[in-house]
Amino acid sequence: MKVTVIGLGLIGGSIAIDLRKAGLATELVGVDLNAEHARKAVELGLVDKIQTEDKALHQADIVILAIPVNAMCQLLPAVLDAVKSTAVVIDAGSTKSLICRAVANHPKREQLVAAHPIAGTENSGPEAAFSGLFKNKTNIICEKEKSSDHSLEVSMRVFNALGLHTIFMEAEEHDKHVAYVSHLSHVSSFLLGQTVLDIEKDEKNIFALAGSGFASTVRLAKSSPEMWAPIFEQNLEYLSQALLEYIMHLQRFHYHLMKRDTKELNRIMSSANEIRRVLDGIELKTKSQSEEQSVEKQK
Amino acid sequence: MKVTVIGLGLIGGSIAIDLRKAGLATELVGVDLNAEHARKAVELGLVDKIQTEDKALHQADIVILAIPVNAMCQLLPAVLDAVKSTAVVIDAGSTKSLICRAVANHPKREQLVAAHPIAGTENSGPEAAFSGLFKNKTNIICEKEKSSDHSLEVSMRVFNALGLHTIFMEAEEHDKHVAYVSHLSHVSSFLLGQTVLDIEKDEKNIFALAGSGFASTVRLAKSSPEMWAPIFEQNLEYLSQALLEYIMHLQRFHYHLMKRDTKELNRIMSSANEIRRVLDGIELKTKSQSEEQSVEKQK
Structure with missing residues (x-):
């Protein structure tokens, strides 16, 4: 064709x-x-x-x-x-x-x-x-x-x-979910990169102190602005909701940090740990699918 | 010994x-x-x-x-x-x-x-x-x-x-830099995970829609709260500064998004793209060090 x-x-x-x-x-x-x-x-x-x-x-x-x-x-x-x-x-x-x-x-x-x-x-x-x-x-x-x-x-x-x-x-349902699961990740990563570059004007400190964790969280900040700006604008409404909720979570964390409320910080992080199950599931899914495929190839 | x-x-x-x-x-x-x-x-x-x-x-x-x-x-x-x-x-x-x-x-x-x-x-x-x-x-x-x-x-x-x-x-200098380059990454990841879990109560959507980008940005949300809560508390002052700056960047981005100011969104993301040079440098550093070591081994 x-x-x-x-x-x-x-x-x-x-x-x-x-x-x-x-x-x-x-x-x-x-x-x-x-x-x-x-x-x-x-x-x-x-x-x-x-x-x-x-x-x-x-x-x-x-x-x-x-x-x-x-x-x-x-x-x-x-x-x-x-x-x-x-x-x-x-x-x-x-x-x-x-x-x-x-x-x-x-x-x-x-x-x-x-x-x-x-x-x-x-x-x-x-x-x-x-x-x-x-x-x-x-x-x-x-x-x-x-x-x-x-x-x-x-x-x-x-x-x-x-x-x-x-x-x-449905198209609306799609846009709502990707705002949280994809677009918000990109925004958070772009601005994390920006925040660090803003402070660490002398980049030798980033080089020396950045571990694999930093590299992982800011990886998406390398993405193409020409592609992402129109996506963000087209999904403005849902992305705005997602951003506001993310900012609210960050501010609440900041509040408990300033109160030295270690118990509450612990609770928030333990609750976020639940993402492990989801990420393991994603890995598992990919794995079982490749196994499935290799079985099919053997047939 | x-x-x-x-x-x-x-x-x-x-x-x-x-x-x-x-x-x-x-x-x-x-x-x-x-x-x-x-x-x-x-x-x-x-x-x-x-x-x-x-x-x-x-x-x-x-x-x-x-x-x-x-x-x-x-x-x-x-x-x-x-x-x-x-x-x-x-x-x-x-x-x-x-x-x-x-x-x-x-x-x-x-x-x-x-x-x-x-x-x-x-x-x-x-x-x-x-x-x-x-x-x-x-x-x-x-x-x-x-x-x-x-x-x-x-x-x-x-x-x-x-x-x-x-x-x-210096100890103070160390604590200030790691607040930005390490601790902030962990906070942003914990709360990104929390925001998504909060909305996507039905996890099938996260499974279906999450790409490798999402997995990368929330990986640190799997980290141990028992280890991180005391770190955050001990580094409260610098972490608070880092968090406030991150939140300010997110809010500014949100403002330009709501104004549909694509030019400014583009400018912010292009500027964040600079992190590519830093990340490439980190990779390069690791690579050249392993080469260095393998040369030493051959001697």
Whole structure:
């Protein structure tokens, strides 16, 4: 099948690699506003060639969009306009409500599958792309009742080829949960990095004193602002709620700290320790899934 | 040399393992208030035997304390009272000002080396101990002018055997920097975990939606409250400053988010991206140190 990938960064590039590997894409065409990224994507073999949007959309069987979510809202209606009537369009945006709203009344809405494959690293651009990024990760499809059976079926072939496990959710519900479980982590990490850089003007102290714990908590502060600013803005309402609750928890902790109320600090931390069960569960899930897969391979 | 380790958890246990491996400890005696930890430490071979504090201190050449920092302040004077005049006492506490103050006027102060080997994981107890925990990590010695040359020399043999790189710092300066670079990371992680657990009462959503980014930022929320509550309390003043600055950064970010000031959000995140250089530096440092060591081994 002819696959067109719009946006040749970490997400788009990694999708391209694994769709070719799985044999699902027989021709891969890339589109990217950034000429340097486009050139690099061909050089790295992520796509076979670069074309203008018009040409690339006209002949594609599958179109995958992996661009910042604000650009997604602007571009999606025109993409649906341009594709042939049998084509399937998949958007891989990290927010879903505004994107779904942007095409809610589009006559070709049923050709779109609104998805969120939850995977990534703190790196960006075509050079950050790699095979296996999506393996054993979760994919969310929103408003599945608005996609045709054909679109869903073709998109599931794409998601399965990437190793994703797909579940279904309402767009609003999706946005609310990712505000807490993903977006808040990024904000907390960006500002933790900022706070430390602000104080430790002489970086030799960070070098000497930072342990693996610090590196772990600020890892996400390396993420791309161009990608995240539009996500935060599109998910403003839920992210704002999450941020206010986080700030409230921090202030309450500060209050008990200043009162030297060790018992209460202990209680708060013991309660936060419960996250261990969740994290162990995530590890367990990934593990049992890879075992499952290796059993399947042996068959 | 006869080494006594007081506190047989992650830190004390890991020190014991590597001092035996290096041939520096010919006899290892353990002391722990927790009978179950004591039993386990012998079973795991971390120490040869368990003795009462009195007995264990009397004959020791080196005494290492790896207990919560509040217990450290209480116990240290009595430990110095009990050891023989040629013994060297090392405290491995994560705060240094109050610990140094607790023994400031002790007649045997010069037998103590106040240190902070900066290493750890989110796990605790004797079963969490492992060989190599301290390899290529930084060790801080505070108030080195108050330790005798003999004490410093013996302690350096211990720190070198563990693979630590030692630097010197004032106790207040140490406490200020670790508030930002270590303690704040732990608080932010504990409360991020708490915020998410608070909202996501139905944990299936965390399981499904959490990516590796979330796992990375909340990893430290698994840490031991019994260890961290006393650290936070002892470092109350600097940690409070760090927390207030972090909260201020979060609130400022929230303000610009609500104003949909994407340009300013971008600027803040780009500035936080600078942490990449620091983190790369930490990785590079660790890497070049291991290369250095493998070159030394080849000699």
